[in-house]
């Protein structure tokens with residue numbers, strides 16, 4: 005069985021958050037005709053408080069490199085880049101010796117992880133998103149077909165190749181009231197199971213943010229019996245914490261990390277920050293709508309989710 | 322051809338066009354702000370939104386190419402709502418300073434706000450404390466007005482300059498002047514023409530001029546060749562309308578004593594420049610010779626390519642030359658002292674504002690030109706004084722320095738200087754036997770035009786270039802292929818200058834340029850040498866080498882970073 009079939013059979017989905025079947029991504033790059041193709045291992049990880057890829061690089065670098073190698077062997081005439089969060093660059097820079105793999109430091113912070121931003125940065129351009137189509141699998145890095153997968157995905161590619169994959173994934177848990185950390189657990193676990201199994205279930209009443217880092221949705225205790233879709237990240241928040249403070253942190257983060265390219269995201273998030281600081285949310289829904297519908301890239305479009313669910317589920321209740 | 326549908330209208334259109342382009346061609350109105358055809362769409366403002374069936378969310382029409390069978394809607398409730406929010410957010414960063422704005426009275430942002438009933442003052446302007454920069458006393462960059470479209474950065478790069486950079490300061494990206502010691506502004510003003518929010522503007526001397534007029538100074542205006550086909554735009558005339566007499570009447574109404582035509586200066590420049598060209602070509606010295614009537618180009622050479630300074634023709638630019646004549650020849654005739662005359666040039670150009678400050682241009686300690694007003698600034702002055710060129714009765718320009726050949730008129734378009742000088746070279750070398758007068762090879766929108774002109778025994782290899790990046794390309798690749806190179810910094814030459822009315826586009830520039838060539842085609846006197854005014858000036862005043870040198874020639878020198 006070749007690797008594509010193995011990936012298909014293992015039902016591996018991309019671990020960057022989008023959850024797209026990995027084998028399809030590989031196939032679409034494979035079927036393009038080109039003298040040269042590129043592979044990018046995305047380790048930009050710019051989410052607020054998220055350090056899952058860092059953990060994997062620190063503990064399982066060999067698996068990740070092996071995953072990349074498998075991709076290099078599968079895709080003819082290909083070269084690979086590891087696109088790294090600035091902090092992580094120094095962690096591994098002396099440990100990668102493969103002439104076909106080049107390390108690049110990420111730029112652009114939070115949005116630096118967006119795959120078209122990554123491509124722009126590797127090409128030496130401004131850290132800004134590109135428009136799709138064309139899709140990167142057709143015209144990506146240097147206009148060549150390009151496979152972009154996350155660190156965790158490559159880690160599991162290696163596991164799958166070796167027949168060691170057990171439908172697991174990594175989760176990161178944070179919160180003032182819990183110990184937290186990075187855990188490798190079964191896929192398809194519910195929020196409650198994850199929190200319980202890792203001993204991160206606080207005694208006092210709480211709720212969580214899950215599935216998308218700073219843009220992740222809020223789930224109340226009665227909603228804990230569902231799986232996490234998207235990013236394996238859970239923020240545990242107790243009712244003692246000030247929800248406005250939490251939103252302030254999100255807004256500060258987004259405001260300083262977005263690329264400022266488009267009006268709704270640049271100005272809208274600034275106004276959201278102002279509103280949550282002033283504890284006055286009048287007019288915020290209008291900005292949410294503009295962000296969701298008219299932002300240039302997925303980061304702006306996804307930004308309202310967390311705010312809106314915190315406001316509706318916690319503040320207004 | 323592909324089939325698409327916009328708002329229920331079925332259209333058959335060419336492939337490879339954006340939805341916005343197609344909508345415009347078919348009179349479907351889609352608002353847009355940051356889009357400008359001269360730069361690549363950055364899709365930042367998010368006002369030109371459309372809905373496309375089968376595609377999630379809303380999309381920008383300026384950056385989305387139409388594909389076969391697309392069904393597009395431009396007026397859904399969601400579009401109307403969200404673009405209002407985005408406009409509101411744009412105003413929330415932008416400090417309105419309409420009176421001094423190049424968009425005043427034709428501002429899209431305000432028009433939309435009015436039409437969509439958007440309150441523009443809901444929030445305090447985010448940029449209210451942002452600084453203002455002045456470059457070379459010519460260009461003002463008031464960053465409190467910027468809406469982050471980055472058109473200026475692109476256009477400055479397209480000029481091959483790259484003086485404007487995007488830098489992240491704190492949480493936000495800002496446009497800032499480069500600190501790189503190898504980069505400097507050349508004052509071309511293309512950032513002014515391409516900024517949708519009036520953040521860039523020329524440094525306006527109107528108040529000082531009004532003061533001089535009030536004080537009873539002898540104020541003389543002279544207007545550049547390219548003004549006549551653009552000033553009308555500010556008063557509702559069609560693009561390419563020639564508006565001279567009305568403008569002169571308007572200027573007179575301001576209390577100005579005389580109005581002269583810089584095209585006469587252009588005729589004189591032509592004659593001197595052709596002399597210099599013939600001399601250099603015969604002696605095979607300092608070739609290729611570059612034109613030097615575009616001050617942004619001169620500054621470019623002085624700063625970026627100082628080794629080429631000897632190649633610039635040393636003839637002054639037309640308005641400086643004529644300004645010098647006003648303060649000498651004219652002053653003498655009218656028995657006025659030079660120091661009591663104030664010369665104001667109306668120019669399509671921002672770099673002329675920088676040029677007039679050059680010390681080396683002074684004649685007997687006097688500036689040749691005291692102030693430069695752009696086309697737009699003159700129009701603003703008219704409006705302030707309630708002078709409407711569409712309603713005013715025209716007046717003739719003033720005799721003494723008012724008449725030019727049509728060769729001096731086409732100076733306003735790319736190719737015009739080369740064509741005018743070539744006509745004169747023919748005239749001189751072939752003893753007034755004109756074999757050819759139209760040099761179509763120098764005309765048109767192409768950015769680099771090349772031609773070989775045989776004048777008797779002399780084979781003249783000419784290049785005509787507009788846009789500094791293109792000049793750079795020739796300099797770096799095939800400089801030695803030419804004997805004579807005309808360079809204009811702005812697209813299509815001065816008709817596309819940074820001081821011209823906004824908006825600008827390829828079509829608008831072409832109409833302005835065509836209008837000048839139309840004047841030329843219909844003119845009786847089409848060669849500088851045949852202008853009787855010119856002949857008289859040489860008879861009466863420019864009678865020897867020394868005085869000619871003093872009035873018509875200058876020197877250039879290497880420049881250090883100024884901004």
Ligand code: SF4
Nearest residue numbers: 265266269300301304
């Ligand atoms: S939504 Fe707009 S400003 Fe925000 S990160 Fe994306 S492109 Fe940049």
Ligand code: SF4
Nearest residue numbers: 418419422428518519
């Ligand atoms: S762009 Fe100019 S005219 Fe328009 S609102 Fe701003 S300052 Fe006023």
Ligand code: SF4
Nearest residue numbers: 467468470471473516
């Ligand atoms: S100064 Fe004008 S052109 Fe430049 S980014 Fe700002 S709004 Fe755009």
Ligand code: SF4
Nearest residue numbers: 477506507509510512
């Ligand atoms: S005037 Fe010309 S060179 Fe100067 S900043 Fe503007 S575009 Fe760049």
Ligand code: FES
Nearest residue numbers: 356364366367383
């Ligand atoms: S005009 Fe299309 S995004 Fe600004």
